[in-house]
Amino acid sequence: MxxxxxxxxxxxxxxxxxxxxxSDFTCGTPLIGSRIVGGTDATEGAWPWQISLQQDNSHICGGSLISNQLVLCATHCFTHSTNPADYTVVLGAYQLLNPSSHQIISNVQNITVNSLWSHDGTPGDIALIKLSEPITYTKYILPVCVPPSSMDFPEGSTCTVTGWGNIGSGELLSSPKTLQQLTVPIISNTNCNTMYHIGADSDPSAVIVPSDQICAGYEAGKKDSCQGDSGGPLVCQVGGLWYQAGIVSWGEGCATPNRPGVYTYVPHYYDWIQTNGIPPSAxxxxxxxxxxxxxxxxxxxxx
The missing domain is CATH 1.20.5 (Single alpha-helices involved in coiled-coils or other helix-helix interfaces)
Structure with a gap:
């Protein structure tokens, strides 16, 4: 006995x-490789957490899957309505105008927006979408890792932003609207604030990019996230896993010199995500x- x-x-x-x-394997570990850098078409399945938030069957924002029923997004994507019935979430999408057999469409059960946000540049540009039902993971639909508040993404870190947004100011992504990917370096808040003061009328001592935000991009511009990418993920690979460092939030123009993309800094909102989403549990x-x-x-x- x-x-x-x-x-x-x-x-x-x-x-x-x-x-x-x-459990560890499913977070931040795509099963399909070939992530090409430089503002190009992604490989189908390379970024399995990327979702398309849609209203009236039209793409309005990006987002990222962080559990089998939770999507991370931006508050400014819901300025017109926070009624769950107005939205659907497409998971596993690749070409928006050429639906894949790998994608699924989910209704929305609940939307939680951060009350701090009021307009571009203010804190709190983060939202959680609860899907109507838990989804089943596939190699085309997997969650990204949510970094704890202690995790740091130092200046110069190479990260990737993905989405179906415009490829330039006023320049729409062409048919069939294939998911785009762009590698960008992290820029410190100090340097980002300095850039945003160049040619601006604001008080030189004013903080334009607060501590709950992070910048990524190039001083010379030319490569950046843009309209339609809003709410989508900026991800960085740490220890072999992909963590979401930022949420596409705001910027002045698209790929404008000295105006890098500004992202909601996800580690800053780790506690908020756990409180308003699904707390980590066994x-x-x-x-x-x-x-x-x-x-x-x-x-x-x-x-």
Whole structure:
């Protein structure tokens, strides 16, 4: 009896380990590679957390899947309405005008916007979309990792922004509207503020880019996120996993010199995401395994 109990404990520990490996694997780990840089077409499935937020079957914003029922987006995407019935979320999309068999369309159960946001440049440009039902992960639909508040993305870090937005000021993405990807370096808030003061009428001491935001792009411009990319992810690879550093928020023009893209800094809102979304918790399998291990341990201690 005692020997059998030991074998059972070993099996449960192995099961718990296997469960944790699968959980870690699904976050920020695309199953399809070939991510080409420089403002080009992405490979289908390369960014499996990218979603299209749609209103009346038209793309209005990007977003990112962070769990099987939660999407991270921007508050400014919901200035016209926060009624869930007005929106749908397309997951696994690649070419917006050429729907893929890999994509699914979900209704929206709830939208949570941050009350701090009032207009471009103000804090709180972050929102959570709760899907009507949990979705099943596929190699084309997987979540990105949400970085904890302690994680830092230093200046010069190479990251990627994706979306179906304009490819220039007033220049629409051409048919079939293939998902675009662009590699951009992180710019420190100090340097970004300095850039935004160049040619501006604002007080030189005024903070244009506050601490809840982060900049990415090039001093010379030419490459940037643009209208239609709003709400979408800026992701950086850390330790082999893709973490979402930013949410496309605002900027002056598109790819304008000294006006890099400004993103909501996701680590700053980690607690807000957990409070208003789905707090991290053990899976039901983990809870069951832990409970069985506790019972077995108590049983063996009594013998």
């Amino acid at each position: 005692m020997e059998n109990a030991k074998y059972l404990i070993g099996f449960l520990l192995l099961a718990e380990y296997s469960s944790s490996v699968v 899976s039901s399998m983990s809870v069951l395994i832990a409970s069985l291990l506790l019972v077995l341990t108590l049983f063996l201690m009594q013998r």
